[in-house]
Amino acid sequence: MTRSSEETASAIRRQLAGVLDPELRRDLVSLGMIEAVEVREDGASARIVLKLTIAGCPKKSHLTEAVREAAEREVSSAEVELTVMTPEERDALTREVKGPERRIPFAEPDSLTRVITVASGKGGVGKSTVTANLAFALAARGLSVGVVDADIHGFSIPPLMGVSEGPTKVGELMMPPRVADVPVMSIGMFVGSDQPVSWRGPMLHRAVEQFLRDTWFGDLDILLLDLPPGTGDVAITVSQLLPSSSMLVVTTPQADASAVAERAGALAAQTGHEVLGVVENMSWIEAGGQRLTPFGEGGGQMLADRLTARLSESQPSGVPLLAQIPLRDGVRDLPQRHGHDDAFTGLAERLAARPRGLQGKPLGVSPAR
Ligand SMILES: Nc1ncnc2c1ncn2[C@@H]1O[C@H](COP(=O)(O)OP(=O)(O)OP(=O)(O)O)[C@@H](O)[C@H]1O
Ligand SMILES: [Mg+2]
Incomplete structure (x- = not known):
């Protein structure tokens, strides 16, 4: 039985929900870092758009690899494209991980x-x-x-x-x-x-x-x-x-x-x-x-x-x-x-x-x- 592209795309998203950002220590999906998951018609390859927090992200290649690896558990080849968050998206993410009020977490x-x-x-x-x-x-x-x-x-x-x-x-x-x-x-x-x-x-x-x-x-x-x-x-x-x-x-x-x-x-x-x-x-x-x-x-x-x-x-x-x-x-x-x-x-x-x-x-x- 073959899966629809949509089913494959959701399966890939589930895999990506298991990939953690090494710095924020949260998964890429909930951080809003997965902009798109597109499964090609053949059902065997996919294109994933990974949205980095900053352009010069030091973990860029590590993340790209981790995303590719996770996706390739569902399709035979995955291509990872990079984009960068806008300052507004970055602020939203900051608020999301830190909470709306900025306080010392340890206090x-x-x-x-x-x-x-x-x-x-x-x-x-x-x-x-x-x-x-x-x-x-x-x-x-x-x-x-x-x-x-x-x-x-x-x-x-x-x-x-x-x-x-x-x-x-x-x-x-x-x-x-x-x-x-x-x-x-x-x-x-x-x-x-x-x-x-x-x-x-x-x-x-x-x-x-x-x-x-x-x-x-x-x-x-x-x-x-x-x-x-x-x-x-x-x-x-x-x-x-x-x-x-x-x-x-x-x-x-x-x-x-x-x-x-x-x-x-x-x-x-x-x-x-x-x-x-x-x-x-x-x-x-x-x-x-x-x-x-x-x-x-x-x-x-x-x-x-x-x-x-x-x-x-x-x-x-x-x-x-x-x-x-x-x-x-x-x-x-x-x-x-x-x-x-x-x-x-x-x-x-x-x-x-x-x-x-x-x-x-x-x-x-x-x-x-
Ligand atoms: N157990 C040890 N054996 C050998 N050398 C040590 C040992 N503990 C500390 N030192 C050396 O003693 C010096 C002072 O240590 P350290 O900088 O850790 O002290 P400190 O209390 O943090 O100093 P400061 O008050 O200037 O911050 C350093 O050169 C350190 O390498
Ligand atoms: Mg000291």
């Missing part, structure tokens, strides 16, 4: 994304290194993870994670570049690296807000934010913009570093954010079968104990020392893109083991750990 009460900020009291303790490696380790466990570099003055995430492109603009949205399937946005891409950034107060607030609102991350299990050191404007802004975020505090084993880091934790407590735990970085170096501790010992545990005492009311279950990260000889091994590093894998496991969607939500009780 919505029904958001299932866990937002984790990575903070420290002082600079250079390894926040960015921890953020980058943790992201790769979580992704290696199959979680969908996004990274935001909110360090306006000292953005370092793109080179650390090996990202050199900037975002792709689609209408009013920015599509972040991806590495190992992790979408990465940096304020550095936003302002352009040749611009010295010297924003203050309200400007900073607006920049971070816009950045979080206008970037399309899709559905994430976890969003990691690399904060600038200290308890300055950006840290406060982020905690206001993302009321249900929780915090990881990074410190080195030195006692003085952990005393400073306590301030970051105290800020989280003041603003009602959960402190997930402490990560001690540069804990030891392996040399000749021995562990040397050039930066002292015990700072991470001491900080965890102090934060536990300080936050005993809001977090009666305490603030654990979640990981100790050894020093590498040379930074060229960092980050471990595939999560092979034990310390980061362990940290990722401990974080992933916590239930999704409960962190920092005002439940009135503290979730048991």
